[in-house]
Amino acid sequence: MFLQQLINALTIGSLYALTAMGATLIYGILGILDIANAGAYLVGAYVGWYIYYATGSIVLGFLGSILLVGLLGIFLQRTIYSPILAKPRTLSIIPLVAAVGLFTISSDAVRLICGPNSKTYDLKFPMEIIQVGKVTIQPAWLLIFALTAVLLAILWFILNKTKLGLAWRATAGDREIALICGVNTNNAMALSYILGYGFAAAAGIMTGILYNNITPALGEVPSYKMLAIIVLGGLGNPLGTVIAGLIIGIAEVFLSVYTKIPIPKDAIAFVVLIIMLLVKPEGIMGRRNKV
């Protein structure tokens, strides 16, 4: 029983980590709380669904969706976010409002274009449900673990072993200094958006496969929950986000199974967050800003 719940929790947790990774990458560079990332998650799930049904290949669905949504991310960064940030003395609430607007547009556009009814992936796995003693493991869970691991490995490689990743880290550290040193910060921002929106799209497809159900309301819960996760992870820290995603997954599953707290599952993330912010305001992996 305990082991089964733990596996459940880790599956949900790694999905959360993946969902919040996009927003983390964007925050790391631009300092925007990008709620619209949940829109990318929703659009990604639908684009993946259409490609899967057109071609019959889920791999193409993943790749196509990640690419298309990533390009959408760059487009939004160039046309909306960067001009807003370029204005002097912008209140932090302004880009957040833009993101909320974009999220509203994406949910409603999906509803109008794809219809309000839910769609199912009905993915056939070439393997049976694994039964080890009392513990069952769904093939979809294995897919999620594997894909999360692969995507995180790719992310680690890009950020730590490539020149573009170096530019990203430099820009995240201090944009102005990076610019002075000749780093192409524009490319680093574009990298944030293509990776950020691509990750969100992949997470959207995986959620669609796991629950076998996508609706235009798919992005609503992640839109705020991922904010809690990226803050827990220390705002803009990819490793912290993975840990925070797992913590939230574990907290949700175990608190709702073993205790009778009067708080619904989706609000637990914020309870954990509020408690943690009061104890350690800079996040799990965050650095304390010295004033």
Add this chain to the structure above:
Amino acid sequence: MNTYYLYSILATAAIFTMLALSLNIITGYAGQAMMGIAAFFGIGAYTAAIITTNGGNFFLALAAGMLVSGAFGAVLGVISLRLQADFLAITTIGINFVMEALFNRMKITGGTLGLTISKPVIFGVKMGNKQFFFLAVIFIVILCLLLVKMRKSWFGMALASINNDSAAARSFGINVNKYQILAFTIGTAMAGLAGGIYAHRMGFISASDFAFVVSIQVVSMVVIGGLGTIRGPIFGALLITSLPEILRFAKDYRELVYGLLLVLMVRFMPQGLIGDDSPLWNALTGLWRKVFPKKKTRADLIVESVKGGEQA
């Protein structure tokens, strides 16, 4: 359009105007990112509703809603001292979700069934939309007069300095902590008052009336109208509450248009439609000056000559 319908829209607009003005104290004047005003709107609404359904006086209930909401707001104000801008934004979003969940689960707030409140009778008149509208307008007028006075007071200037640069304000010996907590307390107390009026006007409240979407709506009103002004939030509240009526022809595209409007606003006019320095407001004030030219005082002449000297 019959008058009953008109007053129902006006009453909603007036209540949201109160909310927008209260958020403006926290976000516009003190510069603190507050994304959960609906939670305090709800605390006020439930407090007032619980008091009147247990036989309490209507005005007493409004005052109690205001006090309880303000007390919670003061606690948030203390918390806000520890958190920087984005952390505060997310924390307030979180508070909104947790409060909504609690409203939905607690016995005293009626759980998922919500609370039914009978309309109060005042001086023998049963309060309807019309009466609630005028009641809200009275509060708005009082609030605006206070705000005009506040901006010129020491408190208002202290808030402006915190908004500009809180570290610099601190170095000038301004008690940043005190004023910041005060701004949160006053703002949330006003939201609580609006909540009390809302609960009695609707006759029924449930948790979803105080969801995060409502907070976003209020933020949009303030941003679209113009942060940090008095006219901006009022205009924004009127515009956003009447938008569903204006967009009636595009019923199915309403959300889409709403989102588009938000994005275009912050992209091209982050100072708001009629905020300070917005093109529309500059044009309006320019027109005003042309029609009613100000008599030049000695000080103006000096300023002009100095400016002329700089250009030359």
